[in-house]
Amino acid sequence: MSDELEVVRLALIRQAAWRAPAALALTPVLAEVRADPNNPREPPTLAVDAYWRLYWCPQALARWSTQEAAAVLWHECEHLLRRHHARAEALDAYPELWNLAVDAEINDDLPGLPADGVTPKKLRLPEGLLAEEYYKLLLANKSPRVKVIHGSGAGLEAGPWELGAPSVQAPGLSEAAGRLVEARVARAIQGHPATGRGEVPGFWKQWAQAVVTPEPPERWDRLLRSFVAGTFAAGREDYTYARPRKRGLTHGLILPGLVRHQPRIALCVDTSGSMSGEGSAVLSTAEAICRVLGAVTLVAGDAAVAAVGQVRGAADVRAKALGGGGTDMRVLLAQALRLRPDVVVVITDGDTPWPEVRPRVPVVVVLTTQPLSPPPSWARVVTI
Numbered sequence: 078m079s080d081e082l083e084v085v086r087l088a089l090i091r092q093a094a095w096r097a098p099a100a101l102a103l104t105p106v107l108a109e110v111r112a113d114p115n116n117p118r119e120p121p122t123l124a125v126d127a128y129w130r131l132y133w134c135p136q137a138l139a140r141w142s143t144q145e146a147a148a149v150l151w152h153e154c155e156h157l158l159r160r161h162h163a164r165a166e167a168l169d170a171y172p173e174l175w176n177l178a179v180d181a182e183i184n185d186d187l188p189g190l191p192a193d194g195v196t197p198k199k200l201r202l203p204e205g206l207l208a209e210e211y212y213k214l215l216l217a218n219k220s221p222r223v224k225v226i227h228g229s230g231a232g233l234e235a236g237p238w239e240l241g242a243p244s245v246q247a248p249g250l251s252e253a254a255g256r257l258v259e260a261r262v263a264r265a266i267q268g269h270p271a272t273g274r275g276e277v278p279g280f281w282k283q284w285a286q287a288v289v290t291p292e293p294p295e296r297w298d299r300l301l302r303s304f305v306a307g308t309f310a311a312g313r314e315d316y317t318y319a320r321p322r323k324r325g326l327t328h329g330l331i332l333p334g335l336v337r338h339q340p341r342i343a344l345c346v347d348t349s350g351s352m353s354g355e356g357s358a359v360l361s362t363a364e365a366i367c368r369v370l371g372a373v374t375l376v377a378g379d380a381a382v383a384a385v386g387q388v389r390g391a392a393d394v395r396a397k398a399l400g401g402g403g404t405d406m407r408v409l410l411a412q413a414l415r416l417r418p419d420v421v422v423v424i425t426d427g428d429t430p431w432p433e434v435r436p437r438v439p440v441v442v443v444l445t446t447q448p449l450s451p452p453p454s455w456a457r458v459v460t461i
């Protein structure tokens with residue numbers, strides 16, 4: 078029944094064996110998916126749902142060469158590996174624009190696709206961005222020029238052909254089973270020979286590293302990722318396509334490996350005399366933040382800036398966090414803002430004057446103790 082599909086699946090695995098765990102995890106479902114469900118003259122296409130089901134029909138595959146069809150099949154796998162479904166929910170994205178955004182995220186570095194695929198170039202947008210960034214730019218343009226339907230697995234509302242949650246009659250993968258597929262692909266990538274057929278692109282190596290790396294401390298992970306997502310999604314409400322936001326955060330959905338443009342974090346560390354007993358709290362917080370983001374820019378000091386520089390973990394912070402005098406975080410914040418960061422994190426005991434005006438980027442204040450007077454209302458406060 079599904080020989081045509083198996084030929085394509087085999088071609089995909091032959092190209093790059095590390096893609097096999099994803100390609101084999103797809104449950105094929107015969108269905109005719111039209112780019113426009115109301116228009117029977119639209120050519121059929123492929124679609125996935127959030128349960129790793131692939132909706133396909135022989136006419137859809139017949140449109141393409143085997144190599145093109147293999148690229149489209151991998152494109153569908155990428156929707157699932159990149160968690161486009163959950164990311165759309167978190168953003169409460171307008172479906173048609175979101176589908177363009179996710180296709181642009183996938184297709185900018187996927188060779189072998191048929192000529193009618195969505196690319197950043199066709200949307201007149203830069204390459205190498207996250208779907209959230211493309212979405213924001215598309216909102217600003219307000220003019221989707223290409224229509225694509227790739228099912229709820231890409232983050233669209235479920236198509237009429239979809240089977241819903243998995244059951245005995247309609248098997249599919251649960252969210253947990255989907256995570257296991259991700260882990261299998263990541264292990265296949267890490268075990269793949271460095272040279273030869275099906276060389277793993279740099280992006281997927283980073284992705285695999287992020288999948289197999291144990292989660293950093295939950296609180297920092299969640300908090301910083303929410304700022305990462307917030308940075309990219311900011312301003313959505315300003316446009317006519319915007320709908321009311323259901324959830325505020327996309328925490329846990331954007332793996333660090335997916336973020337090709339890491340947000341710039343400035344980490345201000347209060348090294349005043351009153352912080353002398355807080356060394357371990359400061360270092361463990363700095364370590365947790367670096368584990369989420371790789372590297373941050375440290376601004377250390379007391380009432381004056383003592384050190385500025387890139388740090389990759391607690392050891393670097395320990396070497397640079399010099400001070401011991403009075404406290405004025407206004408000085409450190411001013412220095413941090415000159416670095417044009419996306420987010421500023423300040424670790425302090427809180428006994429400091431603060432700027433009277435809200436800084437132009439989000440500020441997270443990490444308090445090592447309960448201060449006499451709380452930080453200003455524009456700061457997001459975390460007590461450790």
Ligand SMILES: [Zn+2]
Nearest residue numbers: 152180227231
């Ligand atoms: Zn797609």
